[in-house]
Amino acid sequence: MCVAIPARIVQIEDDTATVDIGGSQSTARVDLIEEVAVGDYVLVHAGFAITVVDEEHARETLALLREAGLL
């Protein structure tokens, strides 16, 4: 249950962002990370973005989690 899922930030309002996780939208808190902007990729765990990652890493991880049946 420690897996964090890559997501793209679509919109930010206060502490909460709308994120896109491989095509489906969800929300995530962004108050545990420094400076984040719309379009950034983050790893989301239990409703919180825990780190910013680059796009390539995000795409690869997403594909991998799908393939591994962890998503």
Next chain:
Amino acid sequence: MSKREEAIAESHRLAVEISEVCDRPTILMEVCGTHAHQFARYGLAQLLPDHLQLLSGPGCPVCVTSASEIDAALMLARLSDVTVATFGDMMRVPGSDSTLSREKARGADVRVVASPIEAVALAERTEHQVILIGIGFETTTPGVAVAVREAKRRGLSNFTLLCAGKRLIPALDALMAAEDVSLDGLLGPGHVSTIIGAGAYREFVMRHRVPCVIAGFEPVQMLRAVLALTRQLRDGRAEVQNVYRGAVGEEGNTKALAAIDEVFEPADAEWRGLGVIQAGGLRLRERYTQFDALTRFEIDPPDSREHAECCCGEVLRGATRPQECCAFGIACIPENPLGPCMVSSEGACAAAYRYEA
């Protein structure tokens, strides 16, 4: 070559190099359940030389939650006018005599939440007492800390936490001290490390002179970590290395660490399989103790009693392989698990059953 073919070719190249470098019997532990899952899924262990053994470690928060903590959750769920909010993975984990899922079927109000914040939102909407089952390693505990902080800010008097968060490094210390375990190197967990940072392992590695390489969950990256470990062993080095650079830095996530530190303080905690570990868990700091569920509901859970046949404890220490458990695949299967290692998809027994049985 497609990306996939490239990855397969690279895996085989790495495996050959590992065989060349690894010149002696070696035991490595994958601390994280997801690593165990990935090794099994991609058959990576088969690529490695026979004298290089991979053991699963204690790295799944569901699996290491003690029976006593699960019993506490069950006792809380049986109270009237309460709602228990839990991460889904906990639903089917057996306590001494029941599971949260069974309590729900019997009428308890148990709800699965995807985020600790949902439990706070739930408390705002109901008169009921809402109790969050706060299991997790450092990946999860920052969010739990924010939830508690938020409950305080919103002045909620009907929100409490079953404080069951765990701290990884003290558990690794306990593991190194266990007499029935011998390890040559550790594959460090990726996502816990995004929070605690590569720096968190440095003292540990010096104390035990055991190499530790942090990796993400990509098969090629995991093999790179294994190669880095075998190289260190060949050269007689014991260092922290990080091959998960995209997500793990030296300092970790300082904001998340500060959130944990504001709400919690280290406390002794019982881990399944490892016993009571000094500073291996968390308790609420004094200014937040009003949110402690055990205190508010005066619950005193019994000592842990585990299913007699279940060797999850040994499995979590890497002292026994899942297949060596007499219940594995017979009395204990994913649909009807006896122990947590078969429940959680990251549990070593579940991974072994799914991919190797």
